[in-house]
Amino acid sequence: MSTVAKTRIAKPPIVGTPVFRKEGLDKLLGRARYVDDLEREGMWHGATVRSTIPRGLIRSIHFDPCIDWTQFSVVTAFDIPGRNHIHLIFDDQPCLADEQVNHCDEAILLLAHPSRQKLREAAAAIRIDYDPLPPVFTIEESERQDAIIWGQDNILKSFLLEKGDVDSVWDRAAHIVEGEYRTGAQEHLYIENNGAIAEYSAETGITVWGSLQCPFYVHKSLMAVFNLPEDKVRVIQTETGGAFGGKEDYPSTLCAHAALLAMKSGHPVKIVYDRMEDLAATTKRHPSRVRHRTALDADGKLLAMDIDLATDGGAYCTLSSTVLSRATLHSPGPYVCPNVRVRSRAWATNTVPYGAFRGFGAPQAIFAIERHMDEIAAAIGMDPIDLRRRNFLHDGDTTATEQVMREPVILDKLLDRALAESDYHARRARFVEENQTSPVKRGLGISAFFHGSGFTGSGERYLNSLAGVDVTPEGNVRVLVSNTEFGQGTDTILTQIAAEAIGVDYGDVVIAPRDTGIIPNSGPTVASRTSMVVGRLIERAAAQLIEMLREHSGLPEDFAHDEFFTACDRYRAAHGEVVSLCRYEAPPGIYWDDQTYHGEAYPAFAWSVQVAQVAVDTVTYSAEVEEFWSVQEVGRVLHPVLAGGQIEGGIAQGIGYALYEKVVWQNGHMANNQMTNYIMPTAEDVPPIHIYFEEIPFAHGAFGAKGIGELPHDGPAPAILNAIRAATGVAFNSIPLLPEDLFAKLGVVAAIEEPAAV
Amino acid sequence: MSANWPPISMTVNGIEREVHVPPMKRLLDVLREDLRLTGTKEGCGEGECGSCSVRMDGELVNSCLVPVLQAQGSRVETVEGLQCDGGLHPLQQAFLACGGAQCGICTPGMLMAASHLLERNPHPTMFEIREGLAGNLCRCTGFVRIFESVIAAASRPEQATHAR
Numbered sequence: 001m002s003t004v005a006k007t008r009i010a011k012p013p014i015v016g017t018p019v020f021r022k023e024g025l026d027k028l029l030g031r032a033r034y035v036d037d038l039e040r041e042g043m044w045h046g047a048t049v050r051s052t053i054p055r056g057l058i059r060s061i062h063f064d065p066c067i068d069w070t071q072f073s074v075v076t077a078f079d080i081p082g083r084n085h086i087h088l089i090f091d092d093q094p095c096l097a098d099e100q101v102n103h104c105d106e107a108i109l110l111l112a113h114p115s116r117q118k119l120r121e122a123a124a125a126i127r128i129d130y131d132p133l134p135p136v137f138t139i140e141e142s143e144r145q146d147a148i149i150w151g152q153d154n155i156l157k158s159f160l161l162e163k164g165d166v167d168s169v170w171d172r173a174a175h176i177v178e179g180e181y182r183t184g185a186q187e188h189l190y191i192e193n194n195g196a197i198a199e200y201s202a203e204t205g206i207t208v209w210g211s212l213q214c215p216f217y218v219h220k221s222l223m224a225v226f227n228l229p230e231d232k233v234r235v236i237q238t239e240t241g242g243a244f245g246g247k248e249d250y251p252s253t254l255c256a257h258a259a260l261l262a263m264k265s266g267h268p269v270k271i272v273y274d275r276m277e278d279l280a281a282t283t284k285r286h287p288s289r290v291r292h293r294t295a296l297d298a299d300g301k302l303l304a305m306d307i308d309l310a311t312d313g314g315a316y317c318t319l320s321s322t323v324l325s326r327a328t329l330h331s332p333g334p335y336v337c338p339n340v341r342v343r344s345r346a347w348a349t350n351t352v353p354y355g356a357f358r359g360f361g362a363p364q365a366i367f368a369i370e371r372h373m374d375e376i377a378a379a380i381g382m383d384p385i386d387l388r389r390r391n392f393l394h395d396g397d398t399t400a401t402e403q404v405m406r407e408p409v410i411l412d413k414l415l416d417r418a419l420a421e422s423d424y425h426a427r428r429a430r431f432v433e434e435n436q437t438s439p440v441k442r443g444l445g446i447s448a449f450f451h452g453s454g455f456t457g458s459g460e461r462y463l464n465s466l467a468g469v470d471v472t473p474e475g476n477v478r479v480l481v482s483n484t485e486f487g488q489g490t491d492t493i494l495t496q497i498a499a500e501a502i503g504v505d506y507g508d509v510v511i512a513p514r515d516t517g518i519i520p521n522s523g524p525t526v527a528s529r530t531s532m533v534v535g536r537l538i539e540r541a542a543a544q545l546i547e548m549l550r551e552h553s554g555l556p557e558d559f560a561h562d563e564f565f566t567a568c569d570r571y572r573a574a575h576g577e578v579v580s581l582c583r584y585e586a587p588p589g590i591y592w593d594d595q596t597y598h599g600e601a602y603p604a605f606a607w608s609v610q611v612a613q614v615a616v617d618t619v620t621y622s623a624e625v626e627e628f629w630s631v632q633e634v635g636r637v638l639h640p641v642l643a644g645g646q647i648e649g650g651i652a653q654g655i656g657y658a659l660y661e662k663v664v665w666q667n668g669h670m671a672n673n674q675m676t677n678y679i680m681p682t683a684e685d686v687p688p689i690h691i692y693f694e695e696i697p698f699a700h701g702a703f704g705a706k707g708i709g710e711l712p713h714d715g716p717a718p719a720i721l722n723a724i725r726a727a728t729g730v731a732f733n734s735i736p737l738l739p740e741d742l743f744a745k746l747g748v749v750a751a752i753e754e755p756a757a758v
Numbered sequence: 759m760s761a762n763w764p765p766i767s768m769t770v771n772g773i774e775r776e777v778h779v780p781p782m783k784r785l786l787d788v789l790r791e792d793l794r795l796t797g798t799k800e801g802c803g804e805g806e807c808g809s810c811s812v813r814m815d816g817e818l819v820n821s822c823l824v825p826v827l828q829a830q831g832s833r834v835e836t837v838e839g840l841q842c843d844g845g846l847h848p849l850q851q852a853f854l855a856c857g858g859a860q861c862g863i864c865t866p867g868m869l870m871a872a873s874h875l876l877e878r879n880p881h882p883t884m885f886e887i888r889e890g891l892a893g894n895l896c897r898c899t900g901f902v903r904i905f906e907s908v909i910a911a912a913s914r915p916e917q918a919t920h921a922r
Contacts, residue, residue, distance in 0.1 A: 018857075020854050020855070021854065021859065023862070024853075024854045025854065026862075027862030027865050028846070028853055028859060028869070029797070029838070029840075030796075030797020030798070030836070030838050030840075030865075030866045031838075034863065036790075036796075036800070037790075188897075189895075189897050190861070190863075190897055191799070191801040191807055191809055191861070191863045191864045191895060191896070191897055192799070192861070192863040193801075239862065240861065241799070241861045241862065241863025241864075242863060243861075244897070274803055275801070275802040275803055275804070486861055487862070488860070489860070641856070641857035644857065644902075644903070645857045645898070648899060648902040648903065649860065649898045649900045652900030653900075674802070674806070675801070675802040675804065675806035675807055676802075676804055676806050680895060680897065682892050682895060682901075683887075683888045683891040683894070683896075683901045683904070683905075684888045684892045686900050686902070689900060
C-alpha cells in the first residue's frame with residue numbers, strides 16, 4: 001500500500017475506533033514483563049519485618065543466634081541516609097518505624113539475602129518487643145479522643161462547605177428526613193501484588209523498577225529518603241498488573257525499602273509481596289459514615305441538605321485529605337439545592353493507612369446520598385425516580401460549591417434511557433406481582449450521579465503538567481508522558497490522540513518508557529485525568545509540532561505520511577531534536593477558593609444513571625445482582641472497546657463493594673488477608689451488564705473526552721441496595737451487605753410473620 | 759547444588775525439559791525460575807485466582823499447587839505454547855479484538871482456562887463459559903469482554919481444528 005496517497009485529509013479516523021490495545025499482543029503472548037518477571041545480575045531478594053501490634057513503643061529487637069546474620073543485609077530506620085518519611089501531602093508516615101508503631105503490619109526492619117527461602121526463615125527468627133499503647137480502631141473511638149493518636153485531635157483533615165443558610169429552612173420544611181449510611185474498607189485486589197527492584201551505586205544513585213501508577217511520586221519520595229538530587233534517582237515503571245489507586249502512593253514506600261536494601265547490600269534487590277503481605281500491609285478504600293438531614297417542600301423539592309461525613313483514614317494521613325475533599329464535593333449528589341452544608345472529617349485510627357481507590361471518596365459519598373434519596377422517597381410517599389427527576393441539576397444551575405453548570409447536563413435523558421433500556425416500569429410491575437408468592441424477592445434500584453474529572457479545584461494548576469511528543473531518527477512519534485498503563489488503556493488512548501492529531505498512522509506512534517530519566521512530569525495517573533487532561537496536552541503538543549515543522553522545515557499545509565517524517569528529518573538536521581512539549585492551561589473562567597470551598601470544583605463532570613436488578617432469596621438470604629444497566633455521558637468516547645471495559649470493570653468492582661467484599665479486622669490486622677476469604681465477584685457472579693454512552697464532546701478535553709475510569713464504581717452499591725429495598729421493603733444502609741446481614745433483619749421479620757408450626 | 763537433586767523431566771510446550779530442583783518446588787516456580795517461562799503468573803499462591811493456570815496432561819491445574827515431582831513425565835502447556843502455526847491462537851486474536859485483556863496479569867491463565875474449555879466444548883453456552891472460567895479471577899474487565907472473546911473464538915471455524 002502506497003503511503004504517498006495518504007494525505008492528512010483523506011486519513012481514516014483513529015480516535016473513536018476500536019484499534020488493538022497498544023501493548024495487547026505482549027500481554028496475550030505472555031511476554032509482557034511485570035516486575036517479578038525481571039532479574040538483575042547478582043540480584044538478592046528483600047523481605048519486610050512488620051509490627052504485630054496496632055500501637056506501641058518498640059522496646060527491643062532480638063535476632064535469633066541460630067541464624068548466621070552476617071549472610072544477610074539488615075536495614076532499620078537508622079540506615080536511612082535522608083529523612084525517615086514517605087513524602088506525600090503531609091510527611092507524617094515513616095519509611096521504617098523507629099521508636100513507635102501506629103498500625104499492625106507497619107514496616108520496622110528489612111532483610112536481604114540471595115535466597116527467598118532463607119529470607120523467610122530469617123524473618124521468622126526476629127522477635128520485636130513492644131510497650132503497647134491503647135489503640136483506636138473506629139471512627140467513633142477516634143471521635144471520642146480518649147487516646148490522641150494523631151496531631152492534637154485525631155483529625156487528619158476537615159472541611160466545611162456551605163451554600164445558603166441551612167438552618168433557616170428547618171422550620172418551614174414540609175418534610176425532614178434523616179439517615180445514616182456506612183461503607184466498609186475495600187481491597188483493590190489487583191491480581192499483581194506490589195513489587196519493586198532497586199539498584200544503587202554511588203556514581204549513578206538509585207534506580208528502581210516497579211509496579212506503580214505515579215513514577216514522579218516515587219521519585220520525589222526517594223529523593224527525600226536518600227537525600228539525593230533529582231538526577232541521582234531514576235524510577236522506571238514495569239508492566240503493571242492492575243492498580244485501581246492501590247499503586248498510587250504505596251509504591252513510594254516499597255521502592256524506598258528495596259533501595260535501602262540495595263544500598264546496604266551492594267546488590268540489586270527485589271521485593272515482591274505475596275498476597276497475604278499485600279493485603280495486610282497496603283492501602284484500602286476509606287471506610288465512611290455519612291449522616292444526612294434533608295429538608296423538602298411539599299412537592300419534594302430539596303430545600304436544605306445538612307451532611308456530616310466522616311472517614312476512617314488509618315494511622316497516617318497519606319491521601320486522606322484529598323479523598324475527603326472529593327467525598328465532600330460529591331456528597332450532595334447531582335441535585336440542585338439552595339442550602340447545603342457539608343461538614344467532613346477524616347479521623348485517624350490505628351489501622352493500615354487508607355488510600356486511593358477508584359472513585360477516591362466519591363463511592364462512599366454517593367452511596368449515602370443515593371441510598372438516602374430512596375429513603376426520602378419512601379418517607380414522603382413519592383416515587384424515587386420522580387424525586388430524583390424533580391431535583392436534578394440542569395444547565396445553568398449551581399452545585400453546592402456554587403459552580404455554574406456551563407456544559408450541557410443531560411441527567412433526564414440518561415434517566416429516560418436507563419428506564420427504557422431496562423424496561424424498568426414493566427419489570428417493576430412484574431416483580432411486585434411475583435414477589436407476593438415467590439420466596440425469591442426481586443427489585444429494581446437506581447442511582448444517579450456525577451464524577452468530577454481531573455484534580456479537584458486548583459489541583460491541576462498546582463500539578464502544572466508537562467507532556468508532549470518527539471520524533472525519533474528511526475521514524476517514530478514518541479509520546480512523552482509520566483502517565484502509566486495499568487490496564488485502563490493509557491497507551492492506546494494517547495497513541496490514538498497523537499496519531500490522529502499529527503496525521504500519522506497508529507503504528508507510527510510509540511509510548512516512551514515511563515522512566516523518570518526520559519519523560520517529563522505530566523502528573524500522576526489518577527483522578528480520571530489521563531484522557532481529558534494529559535490527552536489534551538498531547539493534542540496541543542501535536543498541533544504545536546505541526547506548526548513548528550511548517551514554519552521551519554517546509555511541511556506543506558496538506559501533507560502525506562512520508563512528507564511528515566521527511567520534514568522531521570530536515571528539522572533534525574538543522575535544529576536538533578524534534579520535540580514539542582506543552583504545559584497545562586486551565587480552561588478559561590475557572591475560579592476556585594481552597595479556603596471556602598467555593599467555585600469550580602472540577603473542570604468537567606461525567607454523568608451516569610445505573611439500574612440494578614437484584615434477587616433476594618428469603619430462604620438462603622443471598623442477594624444476587626441479576627442484570628445491570630449503565631448509561632453514561634463521559635464526553636466523547638475515544639475508544640469504544642476500552643471505554644466499555646472501563647464501565648463494566650468498574651461496575652463489577654462496585655458489585656463486590658456492595659455484596660461481597662468485607663475486610664475483617666482483628667485487633668487492627670486484616671484477618672482475611674487471602675483470596676480464599678476476601679471474596680470478589682467471579683465469572684459466575686457478574687451479571688449481564690448493558691452499557692450505553694451518550695456523547696457530548698467537552699471543548700477542553702482531548703478530542704472531546706472527559707474522565708471515565710472512576711465513574712462506574714460510584715453507582716452500583718446504592719443501586720443494588722435500593723433494589724433490595726424495593727424487593728424486600730427493608731432499608732439496608734450499610735455495605736458490604738452479606739447474607740448474614742440480610743438474615744439479621746429479614747430473618748426476624750419472617751419468623752414473626754410465619755404462623756407457628758403445628 | 760542444584761545438580762544434587764534427582765532429575766525431573768517433562769514436556770513443556772512440546773519440548774523435552776529436565777530440571778534438577780527440590781521435588782516439592784512448585785511447578786509455577788520451576789516454570790518461571792528454572793525454565794524462564796514467565797508468562798505464567800502468581801496471583802495468590804493458594805489456588806484461588808487461577809493466574810498460574812497451565813495444562814498438565816490435558817488437565818487445567820493451578821501450577822502454584824502442583825509440586826514439580828507430580829509433573830514428572832507429564833505434558834505441560836503454558837501460554838508461551840498457545841500460538842499455533844506461527845500465528846495467534848483464535849483466543850489470543852479474539853482477546854485482542856474484543857478487549858478481553860486489560861492489565862494482562864490474569865490473561866495467560868485466563869487463556870489457558872479458555873482454551874481448555876473450548877477444546878472440550880467447542881461451542882459452549884454462556885453458562886458453560888462462566889462455569890469454565892470461574893476459577894480465574896480478573897479484577898479489570900468484569901469478565902464481560904472475556905466472555906465475548908471466548909464466544910468470538912468459539913464461532914471461528916478454525917477453532918474446531920485447532921484443538922490439540
